[in-house]
Amino acid sequence: MAKVLYITAHPYDHTQSYSMAAGKAFVEAYKEANPDHEVVHIDLYKEYIPQIDGDVLNGWDKLRTGTDFSELSAEEKTKVGRLSELCEQFISADKYVFVTPFWNFSFPPVMKAYIDAVAMAGKTFKYTEQGPVGLLTDKKALHIQASGGIYSEGPAAQLEMGHRYLSVIMQFFGIPSFEGLFVEGHAAMPDKAQEIKENAIARAKDLAQTF
Numbered sequence: 174m175a176k177v178l179y180i181t182a183h184p185y186d187h188t189q190s191y192s193m194a195a196g197k198a199f200v201e202a203y204k205e206a207n208p209d210h211e212v213v214h215i216d217l218y219k220e221y222i223p224q225i226d227g228d229v230l231n232g233w234d235k236l237r238t239g240t241d242f243s244e245l246s247a248e249e250k251t252k253v254g255r256l257s258e259l260c261e262q263f264i265s266a267d268k269y270v271f272v273t274p275f276w277n278f279s280f281p282p283v284m285k286a287y288i289d290a291v292a293m294a295g296k297t298f299k300y301t302e303q304g305p306v307g308l309l310t311d312k313k314a315l316h317i318q319a320s321g322g323i324y325s326e327g328p329a330a331q332l333e334m335g336h337r338y339l340s341v342i343m344q345f346f347g348i349p350s351f352e353g354l355f356v357e358g359h360a361a362m363p364d365k366a367q368e369i370k371e372n373a374i375a376r377a378k379d380l381a382q383t384f
Contacts, residue, residue: 224289
């Protein structure tokens with residue numbers, strides 16, 4: 174049985190968000206095609222995702238120098254422990270579906286905080302004499318991203334940093350398969366917004382059959 178993490182970084186649900194509408198269609202079609210698989214929804218706007226701050230860095234330093242976890246401060250225990258939980262959950266999955274809006278050429282900051290949480294040496298990658306090596310070589314991932322303009326191709330593509338960032342991170346983790354589903358142009362072409370949404374939902378359902 175495969176485990177899928179459905180990771181959303183949007184304050185709206187499928188009724189207000191184009192990316193979430195496509196994501197919902199994908200998940201429903203995936204569950205129908207794979208009824209024995211486990212799908213876990215991680216809503217990053219509702220989860221506790223600690224940022225890497227002084228407490229986290231101090232806690233990690235103490236652990237690296239032999240301090241027992243029980244000797245960390247209350248703040249260090251809470252934050253370091255939660256980051257470890259998120260990372261363990263991430264590496265326990267077989268597939269990942271990231272759903273984000275396109276904000277300021279990237280994605281909401283909570284997604285970056287989540288990636289920071291799961292990017293742990295010895296867990297998702299390791300350092301070697303030849304450089305870093307990804308450890309998640311048997312996984313696959315999909316990114317569903319909605320933007321009011323067109324950024325996946327053409328002159329504006331150079332401004333797109335959300336999907337490109339996730340692509341680099343997935344490569345860093347060693348994940349061999351990473352796809353993108355782009356829901357684009359609904360703000361630039363409001364007369365075609367419904368058509369754009371419906372086409373994205375159809376593509377999401379198709380992708381779910383082979384993901």
